Each structure stands twice: as structure tokens, then as C-alpha cells.
Amino acid sequence: MTYPSKKSRVFPLSLLALLVAGPATAFEVQVGDTKASLYGYAKLDIIHDLDADLGNFVDRNKIRLDGEKGPDGHTTLHAFQSRLGVSTATPTQMGELKTTLEGDFYGSGGGNLRLRHAYGEWNGITAGQTWSNFGGHLAMYPTIDFAPWPGMANASRQAQLRYTLQGFSVALEDPDNLGRQVSVTPPDENKSGLPDLTLRYQGQIAALDYGASVMLRQLEYYRDATDSDETALGWGLNLEARYQLGDVTLRGALTHGDGIGGYLEGSPARPGYVDPVSGELETIKATGATAGITVKAGPGAATLGYGIARSDIDDAVRAGATGFGGDTTEQFEAIHLNYIWSPAGQVSYGVEASHHTREVQDGRDGDATRLQAMVMYRF
Numbered sequence: 001m002t003y004p005s006k007k008s009r010v011f012p013l014s015l016l017a018l019l020v021a022g023p024a025t026a027f028e029v030q031v032g033d034t035k036a037s038l039y040g041y042a043k044l045d046i047i048h049d050l051d052a053d054l055g056n057f058v059d060r061n062k063i064r065l066d067g068e069k070g071p072d073g074h075t076t077l078h079a080f081q082s083r084l085g086v087s088t089a090t091p092t093q094m095g096e097l098k099t100t101l102e103g104d105f106y107g108s109g110g111g112n113l114r115l116r117h118a119y120g121e122w123n124g125i126t127a128g129q130t131w132s133n134f135g136g137h138l139a140m141y142p143t144i145d146f147a148p149w150p151g152m153a154n155a156s157r158q159a160q161l162r163y164t165l166q167g168f169s170v171a172l173e174d175p176d177n178l179g180r181q182v183s184v185t186p187p188d189e190n191k192s193g194l195p196d197l198t199l200r201y202q203g204q205i206a207a208l209d210y211g212a213s214v215m216l217r218q219l220e221y222y223r224d225a226t227d228s229d230e231t232a233l234g235w236g237l238n239l240e241a242r243y244q245l246g247d248v249t250l251r252g253a254l255t256h257g258d259g260i261g262g263y264l265e266g267s268p269a270r271p272g273y274v275d276p277v278s279g280e281l282e283t284i285k286a287t288g289a290t291a292g293i294t295v296k297a298g299p300g301a302a303t304l305g306y307g308i309a310r311s312d313i314d315d316a317v318r319a320g321a322t323g324f325g326g327d328t329t330e331q332f333e334a335i336h337l338n339y340i341w342s343p344a345g346q347v348s349y350g351v352e353a354s355h356h357t358r359e360v361q362d363g364r365d366g367d368a369t370r371l372q373a374m375v376m377y378r379f
Contacts, residue, residue, distance in 0.1 A: 040084040041378040051368040057146035063358040065366040126162040133171035133198040139240040139253035141292030141305035144352040149307035150266025151288030153238035183323040187224040234259020247296035259283035269311035273321035300341025326362035
């Protein structure tokens with residue numbers, strides 16, 4: 001999946017493009033009619049958390065609330081983001097067939113091989129596991145930490161069947177993965193009767209790239225007491241843009257939905273809850289926003305970015321729903337400041353400071369700061 005770009009955007013977007021879009025460079029071989037490309041990189045992350053240990057990549061749920069005790073100061077070095085991928089291109093009588101198979105080592109939280117992409121593209125039809133059609137990459141500002149910033153449409157990878165025609169795409173996506181499910185108490189059971197439906201349009205006007213996405217889904221659980229299914233409609237809307245102004249790149253996104261769940265990046269809550277009195281399935285509204293600016297400076301580029309994601313869980317807490325209490329998180333925020341540069345074409349260095357906050361439903365909050373550096377060698 002590629003999006004239009006201009007040569008003037010290459011460096012500010014170079015690391016970002018590598019992290020989200022596939023091979024920037026590759027080792028290529030020809031086998032019969034098929035051209036195969038091997039690509040990837042080795043990346044070392046050097047992390048120091050000034051406060052709580054936030055993990056191999058930032059887990060904002062680990063932020064301690066003000067007044068909570070715990071050790072401060074944690075250093076971690078790892079290479080789990082290192083990546084290896086193979087892509088192929090084969091001509092057919094009805095158009096080129098492309099496939100991609102890619103993995104990294106973030107399985108089980110770090111250390112095990114994990115499938116990232118496994119999909120094929122032919123005549124506008126994409127089938128397999130790749131980026132969700134609901135999320136784009138226009139609003140993504142470059143970060144060194146692997147955790148996405150909260151508030152944009154979640155472009156994580158999941159199984160799907162997609163059709164793309166010019167700037168428009170529609171997909172049926174896995175309902176159990178990205179969007180998450182509601183919490184139920186046995187013998188009640190979650191179920192997925194229908195795939196999630198996503199629609200997206202992306203276009204360009206001069207130096208402005210823009211995108212709009214819509215998500216529709218059916219939340220459902222089996223209610224044992226009545227031997228029936230309880231359902232609710234979930235939806236989401238995302239607007240995003242990227243604007244190039246000389247050496248400056250501006251990015252931003254707005255995301256909102258009811259029952260949107262994990263389709264909002266960094267959503268603090270599940271898409272809905274079960275009313276413990278009526279047994280009805282109720283949806284939860286959530287909203288997010290991001291903004292970022294990248295400026296070319298010297299041999300690299302500096303980026304300042306902000307993101308926020310908030311869920312309205314007051315009704316769930318008042319109802320006493322399973323998994324919701326006064327200490328349930330309802331808001332995440334993040335600020336990133338970094339500088340990334342390339343002394344040689346296949347080598348990238350970077351330094352970053354990020355500040356993260358967590359707020360729970362009863363009003364308490366907490367924050368944590370991470371310092372991070374990287375060395376990346378690509379092939």
C-alpha cells in the first residue's frame with residue numbers, strides 16, 4: 001500500500017516511511033518472471049525511563065498515578081524492532097501480482113518472531129494481513145519509540161479483504177482483533193457475527209495530502225440468562241492531513257466514534273460494556289486528536305508532536321459494569337520531541353524525549369518521562 005509523495009518530503013518522512021510502509025531499499029533477485037526483494041533493518045533502542053518502567057515500548061497503562069509508590073529510573077537496551085521482509089512482483093496476463101511477508105521480534109512483548117504483514121495485491125484486491133483500511137499514515141509524525149502516539153486512527157495490521165480503486169478503498173476486516181470486544185462474565189460469551197466494514201478516501205491538492213475514513217461494526221455477545229444475542233452498532237470517523245511547506249511538514253488528525261474501541265489509537269477503554277441490571281450492550285464514545293511538526297535541520301530533521309485519546313466511561317462506572325471502576329483509565333496524552341539524522345544512506349541515528357500522562361475516571365492522574373536513542377542499519 002503506497003501513497004503519493006514528493007521528493008521534497010523524502011528526508012522528513014524517510015524513517016517514518018521505513019517503519020510503516022515497507023522496503024525503501026532492498027536486495028533483489030529475479031526468479032523466472034518473479035522479482036523478489038529482501039529488505040529489513042537492524043535497530044538498537046537505548047531507553048531510560050525517569051519514572052516507572054514503561055516496557056520495551058511505551059505502555060501508558062504502566063504510568064503510576066500521583067502518590068503511588070514505586071521505583072524510578074530504568075534502563076533497557078534491546079533490538080526487538082529489527083525487521084526482515086520479502087516482497088515479490090510477478091507479471092500476469094491481467095496485471096502484476098504483488099506479495100509481502102514481513103516479521104519483527106516483538107512477539108510475546110519482545111524476543112520472539114512475530115508476523116507483521118502477509119498479504120497479496122492483484123487488480124486492486126488486497127487479501128491477507130496488513131494495515132487497517134481505517135487508519136492512514138498521513139498524520140503519523142516520526143518517533144523513535146515503537147509505540148504509536150494516542151489519538152489518531154489506529155493503522156495496526158489485521159486480516160482483511162480490501163478493494164482499492166484510485167483513492168477509494170473498502171475492506172472487510174477481522175472483528176476480533178483491532179477493535180476489541182466488550183467485557184462479559186461467564187457463562188455469557190463474546191461473539192463476532194459480522195466482519196468490520198471500513199471505507200477510506202485519500203487524495204492530494206498541491207502540497208496537501210488528506211484522508212477520510214469511516215468504520216462500521218456490530219458489537220455482540222451471547223446472553224446466557226435469556227439464551228439470546230445482545231447487539232449494538234459501533235462506528236468511527238477519522239480525518240487526517242499532511243502539508244508540506246518548504247522544509248516544514250505539518251501533520252494532524254481528528255478521530256471520533258461510538259463503540260470505536262481500538263480503532264482509535266491509544267483508546268483507554270473497550271468499545272462498550274454490559275449493563276449489569278438490564279443486560280443490554282451499551283457503546284462507549286471516544287475521541288482523539290494529534291498534531292505534529294517536522295523541520296529539516298542540518299543533516300536530519302527535528303519533530304515535535306502531540307496526541308490525546310479520551311473515552312467517556314462515566315456511564316459504565318456508574319452502572320457498575322464489569323471492568324469499570326473509579327480507577328479505570330479514561331485519558332492518555334503524549335508529547336514527543338526528537339531529532340533523527342542519516343550520516344549515510346543506510347544508517348540512521350536518533351535521540352528522543354517523550355512525556356506521557358494517564359488520567360483515571362475519578363480525576364487522579366500521573367505522568368512519566370522517557371529518554372531514548374537509536375541506531376538503525378538498513379538493507
